[in-house]
Structure formats: C-alpha cells, structure tokens
Amino acid sequence: MTALSPPAAKGRPVRRGGLQRRRAWVGWGFVGPFMAVFALVFLAPIGYSLYLSLFRNQLVGGTSFVGLDNYRRAMEDPQFWSALGRVSLFLVVQVPVMLGIALLVALAIDSGRLYGKGFFRIAIFLPYAVPAVVASLMWGFMYGTRFGLVGNINDAFGVELPNPLSPDLVLASIGNIVTWEFVGYNMLIFYSALRVIPHALYEAAEIDGAGQLRIITAIKLPAIRGALAVATIFSIIGSFQLFNEPSILKPLAPNAITTYFTPNSYTYSLAFAGQQHNYAATVAIVMGVLTMVIAYVVQLRGMRKEA
Amino acid sequence: MGATAPTTVAPPTDRRPRPAARLRAPRSRHSVDRPRRSALLTVLTGLVLVYALVPLIWLAMGATKSQEGLLDSFGLWFDDDFALWSNIADTLTYDDGVFVRWLLNTLLYVAAGAGGATFLAVLGGYALAKFDFPGKRGVFAVVIGAVAVPTTALAVPTFLMFSEMGLTNTPWAVIIPSLISPFGLYLMWVFASEAIPVELLEAARIDGAGEMRTFFTVSLPLLGPGIVTVLLFTMVATWNNYFLPLIMLKDPDWYPLTLGLDAWNDQAATNGGEAIFNLVITGSLLTIVPLIAAFLLLQRYWQSGLAAGSVKE
Numbered sequence: 001m002t003a004l005s006p007p008a009a010k011g012r013p014v015r016r017g018g019l020q021r022r023r024a025w026v027g028w029g030f031v032g033p034f035m036a037v038f039a040l041v042f043l044a045p046i047g048y049s050l051y052l053s054l055f056r057n058q059l060v061g062g063t064s065f066v067g068l069d070n071y072r073r074a075m076e077d078p079q080f081w082s083a084l085g086r087v088s089l090f091l092v093v094q095v096p097v098m099l100g101i102a103l104l105v106a107l108a109i110d111s112g113r114l115y116g117k118g119f120f121r122i123a124i125f126l127p128y129a130v131p132a133v134v135a136s137l138m139w140g141f142m143y144g145t146r147f148g149l150v151g152n153i154n155d156a157f158g159v160e161l162p163n164p165l166s167p168d169l170v171l172a173s174i175g176n177i178v179t180w181e182f183v184g185y186n187m188l189i190f191y192s193a194l195r196v197i198p199h200a201l202y203e204a205a206e207i208d209g210a211g212q213l214r215i216i217t218a219i220k221l222p223a224i225r226g227a228l229a230v231a232t233i234f235s236i237i238g239s240f241q242l243f244n245e246p247s248i249l250k251p252l253a254p255n256a257i258t259t260y261f262t263p264n265s266y267t268y269s270l271a272f273a274g275q276q277h278n279y280a281a282t283v284a285i286v287m288g289v290l291t292m293v294i295a296y297v298v299q300l301r302g303m304r305k306e307a
Numbered sequence: 308m309g310a311t312a313p314t315t316v317a318p319p320t321d322r323r324p325r326p327a328a329r330l331r332a333p334r335s336r337h338s339v340d341r342p343r344r345s346a347l348l349t350v351l352t353g354l355v356l357v358y359a360l361v362p363l364i365w366l367a368m369g370a371t372k373s374q375e376g377l378l379d380s381f382g383l384w385f386d387d388d389f390a391l392w393s394n395i396a397d398t399l400t401y402d403d404g405v406f407v408r409w410l411l412n413t414l415l416y417v418a419a420g421a422g423g424a425t426f427l428a429v430l431g432g433y434a435l436a437k438f439d440f441p442g443k444r445g446v447f448a449v450v451i452g453a454v455a456v457p458t459t460a461l462a463v464p465t466f467l468m469f470s471e472m473g474l475t476n477t478p479w480a481v482i483i484p485s486l487i488s489p490f491g492l493y494l495m496w497v498f499a500s501e502a503i504p505v506e507l508l509e510a511a512r513i514d515g516a517g518e519m520r521t522f523f524t525v526s527l528p529l530l531g532p533g534i535v536t537v538l539l540f541t542m543v544a545t546w547n548n549y550f551l552p553l554i555m556l557k558d559p560d561w562y563p564l565t566l567g568l569d570a571w572n573d574q575a576a577t578n579g580g581e582a583i584f585n586l587v588i589t590g591s592l593l594t595i596v597p598l599i600a601a602f603l604l605l606q607r608y609w610q611s612g613l614a615a616g617s618v619k620e
Contacts, residue, residue, distance in 0.1 A: 026518050027440030034431035034492060035446065041465060041484045042453050049464035101355060108352045113345040120352055122606060124359045129598040131547035133565040134591040137572055138362050141369070141588070142382065149365065149382045156381075184359060192610075244549050248569055251576040271463045272554065280463050288456050 046288075052281035070282035079260040080283060084290075086171065087262050091239040094175040099231060102183050106190035107216060121191065125184035132181065136248035139177045140165075144252070165253035174245045182238070186231045193227035194220060233295045240291045243268065263287045366595075369588040370394055377584055394589040401586055406593075408560060409567035413546060415478060416563055420485030420548075421541040428488050428537050432495025433526060437503060450489050466554050480555035481563070485545045491537040498533030499526070535608035539601060546598055564594045 056066045074080050105124060109117045127135065142149040143164040150161050164173040197220065205215050221228075243264035250257045259273070260266040263283060271280035365382050371394070376386035398406050435443065465484060466475065474480045503526050511521040527534075549565045556562060559570065568590050575582045602609070 024440055027434040027438030027443065029518070030434030030438070030522070031431040031440075031446060034427040034487070037427060037483070037486045038450070038453070041487055042456070042461065043449075045461045045464035045468060046456065048468055049461075052464065052467070105352055105355050108348055111348070112342050113348050114352055115344050115346070115349045120356055122603065123356055126363065126599060126602070127359055129543060129602050130363075130595050131549065131565050133547070133549050133569055134366075134595055135362075137568065137587060137591055138366050141584070142362065142365055152382050180358065180362065183355070188610075247553075248549075248572070251573050267463060268554070271466070277463070277467060284461075284463055292452070292456065 049281040049285055052278050053285055055278050057278055070279055071286070073279065074282055074286055079266060080263065080286075083260045083263045083266045084287075087239055087242055090171060090175060090242065091236060094178060095232070095235045095239060097175075098179045098183050099186055099228075099235060101179070102186035102231070103190055103228075105183075105187045106194060107220065109187075109191055110194040110220075111212070121188070125188050127180050128182065128185040130181065132244040133248055135177055135181050136245045139173070139180070140249050140252045143173055165249065165256060167253075167256040170246075170249070170253050170256040174242070174249065177245050178238070178242075182235070186235070189227050189231050190224060193224035197223045229299060229301075233298050236294055236298065237291055240287060240294075366588060366592050369585075370592040372585060374582060374585045377588070390585070391589075394585055395593070398586045398589045398593065401583065405559070406564075406567065406590055409562050409564045410593075412478070412561060413563040413565075416481050416485065416548070416552075417542055417545045419478075419482045420545040421538060423482070423486045424488045424491060424541040424545075425534060425538045427486060428491035428495045428541075429527075429530060429534055431492050432497075432533075433499045433503075433522065433530070435492075435496045436499035437505070437508060437526075450492060453489055462550060462554055469555065475555050476557050476561065478561060481548070481552050481561075484551055485541075485548065488537070488541050488544070491541055494537055495530070495533055498536075499530060502529045502533065532608045535605055539605060539609050542601065543598060564590070568594065 053070050054065060054067060055063050056069065057063045105120070108114060109121055114120055130138075145151045145154065145161075145163055150164060153159070154161055162169060164170070201219050202215055205219060210218065241264055242262045246257050246261045246265060247268075258265075259269040264287075267280045267283050267287075270276045270283065274280075361383070368383060368385060369377060371389050371391040372380060372386045373388065373390040373394075376388065376390065380386040434440070435446065461484075469475050469480050469483075474483070507525055508521060511525045516524070546563075547565060548563065549569070552561075552563050552566050556566065559567070562570065568587060571583055571587050571590065575584050575587060
C-alpha cells in the first residue's frame, strides 16, 4: 500500500476517438461532487486561516494587518514550545512502541503458527471500534485509585502504586490509551500487506536454507515497507493532533493537564476560551506545516529504500 | 459484549475464498503454508490479546454494577447484585431520556455523514480509476496533500467560517465536514482499478448504456467489498467523532453520544454534581456495542476490502 503513487491505469492506452474525447469530461461528473465539498471543508478553511493569521484583532483599534507578527509571536511563545515538546516526546516513544507491537502481532498471526489466529486477529482489532471518548473514560476509571483497577491492586496487595494521573505519569498514561486504541488497527494494516506476499518466495527461501528470522528480515519486511511507511505517517499525524484523550481526562487530572498540554489543546483554548482567533489560526498553520514536512520526509525515506 | 462472542464468528472467514481472492497471485498450498503450531508464540501473542480485552471486560462488568457496587467490588468480576438491567433503564430514562436523543443524533450524523462520505468516495474513486479527464493529476496531488493536514488544524477556521454562514449549532456543522474522507477516496480508487475490468465497461458502452447506467448496473455491484470497507471506516470516524461536535455544538439537544457521555462524566466529577458513574459506564457500553457488532458481522467484507487496498505496490 504505497499511498502516494496512483494505481497505474493498466493496459489502457488512451485512444482519442470521437467518443473518447466526449468522455473526457465525464470523469469530472463523478469526481466533481467530492471536489466541491472538499473545496468547502478543506481548501476554504486553509485559505481562511492563512488570511486570519496575517491580522490581529484588538478590543481597541479593531482588526489590523500585522504581516508575520503572529508567526513571530508563536516562535517566541514558551507555551507553544512546551506543547510541541510534549507531543514530540509522545511521538518518539509511543509511535515506535505501538507500531512495534502491531508488527510483532501481525508477523505472529501471519506465520500460521498460532492456535485460533482468526480470534486473535479480530479481538486485538476490536478496540479500534471504541470511541476515543469511551476509551479515555474507561481507562480514566481504571487508572483511578478509588474504584479503578489501580485501586483494586493497591487494596489487594497492600501496595501503593504511583497514581497514573499524576503530572509525572499522565503523558505515559495517555500514551497507553492511544496504543490500546490503535495497535489492532495497525496490526491489521500490516497483516493485510503480509498476506499478499507470494508464498512461493518463502518456499524458495526455505529450500535455500533460510530460517524464519531470515525470511522475515529479507522477504517480509521489505515487502511491506509501503504499509510501514503509511502506518508511520498516520501515527505521526495522530500524535501531533493529540487532543481528545487529554481533553477527556482533564476533569480527572486537573493539575496534570494544562490548557496548553498539546498544540491542539492550546489552539482550542486560544480560540474558544481566549477568543484569540487570529493567533489560534497561526498556531494551527504552524502545526499543519510541521506535520506535512515530517510526513513528507518519512514518505521520501520509505520510498527511497523501496527503490 | 462478552469475550466469548467473537469466537463463534471469527474462524470461518479464513478458509472461505474471499471475493477479492482472485486479485492476488495464485498461491500453491504447500507444507510451508501449514507450519507446526506453536504454544509459546500463542501465549506471547495472548499477552497482547489480554491487553486488548481487559478494558472491555472491565467496562462490561462495570455496567452490571450500581454506583455503590462500583466503589467496593473488584473491577474484573461481578458484584453481588446484578444491576445491568436497571442501569440500562436508568441510562435511557435519565434526564427525560436525553441519552436516547443523543443516540438518535448520532444515528443521524452517521447515516448522513458516513453514508454521504462513502457515496462521494465511491463516485470519486471510480472516476479516478476508470476515466481520463483534464486535471486528474491535480486532483490526486491536492487530495493526497490534504491527508497530511491535521483535520483538527482546520477545525478553528471551519468553525469561524460556519459561524459566519449561520451553520454552527445545527446538525449541518457536524455533517458537512464528515462528508470528506481522503482515505476512503484512496481506497475506492485502488479497489475500483483492480475490481472493474475495462472490457466490461467498453462492452456496456457498445451496448449503448449511458455512463450513469453503466456505473449503477455494471460497476457498483463489483465494488461491494470496497464499499463496505469504506462505509465501516467512515462510520467509525463519525460515530466516534468528538472534536468537531465539541466546537460546533453548544446545545446539548444536538449532542452526539460521545459529547453527551463526556458531559455526564464532567457532571459526576464536579463537586456537588450528581455522581452518575454507573450511567457513564453503562452508556459507554451501549455506545460501543453497535460498532463492535457491525465489525464482527461484516468482517468477511471489510477484511477482503482492506486486503485489496494493500495489493497495490
């Protein structure tokens, strides 16, 4: 699943007959509705936020053009950097852990050596169907020292586990929730990619005396490089967008989760609590550009190794 | 849902030939395909399985307990009194049945949002796969670029735009942005280019069928597994949507389930608010049951859809 290359229009040399040319615009009839709505909910907001980011709205003096001042302000904003640092840390730790587990499980299921692999596949995937709100509420309860599992364990063994919702641990606790939600989804992406590898390759490798580990590193991993790149990109985008889980856990951990916990929380509170629409749009653009650049770099790397 | 439910549904899928099977290279059934089963590997993978299922079991157990039972019983087992039915009744009737209202709202958003998104993605993917038209490359570049734009980054400007248009605090504010699924478009594109033979389209045209007729009678039936896949994933996205309704909706009467549950939880965590954790937990369970059921019942379709999506290299 290499995301960024169009599927080749197989065996269809374009004939430019009369009928053919009339049909040239028919494609737009089908793709037109998508593009119209797309322009309204993707392109227009992007343009509008670019516009907003160049202005400032003050109580006294109204709206005035300020050029790149908002961007300069973001560069010097310690709260923005703190939020960005937090999601970067999250990305560097959570994404490899999640994708690593997903890959191991996919390889295990694909190996055909499990008892009841159909059950494994569907059961590990199930958390994906659970809304982030429910997942966060559920884990929030379980983290609780009052009637959660952590409380149960403390009571049963007479120990005092550290509170998962304390300021030191809350990021790790959120990482656990996100991992739980998406490990099965990524596993399924990897598994689907593994399934389409021609088995003749394995047979040939085995005749050549290759062990399972060698088959994995020499055949399976290179073959699913595209899927790995796609999953990595989506996970990076997801990390930078982190919002739901901290927002829902906030009532349970008011001291640990600040209004600028993640860049998105910060944008949200700027726009809706602070009414600073222009600056909020600026922060959103900076994060969008940053995400695209990193996604693009990962994409390039994934592609180059593939070639 | 209990942990036993999936076992009865899952096993047959793997042996049955799938609709998309012909897309894959033919594969010889050989001893390499049937290696010895390993108990050790099963146990190790079992750890991940336990990790995935324990919270769901906790939720199912929690839904059978009263507010007091939640506080003083072990989380992964039943309490002495079985309060599931009274919890469900309380959830549905609390605050004049506002939960039912939220459920109906969610169904509306899912039907219109996910249904519409799938429809647009199928049409668009079909066009990209089977037609040459001016600007096709541009469409591709723009949509792929947009996948990397964090949707939440768009939320604030979208909110401001919609508020100028008077759309905020109405169902439209939630439905319209849900109509676009770049991932769905991509999946349909890949799926359509593999599943619909060009010869079939040519034959229909030679027989004098119009493009619309060709699409609905010839192409659409072939796209079945792809459509189910896109529909399921857009359903999950709209059913689970939280951020978009959070900023767009002020009136609790228009809340979807996710926002409603969050509001209940806030109420329970506030000093002086009525603690209704048992209703939050039971409501959460009721919220996830339909989606889990849909995934289990339709797994043969969406798994082959996903497999076909990953064929492309």
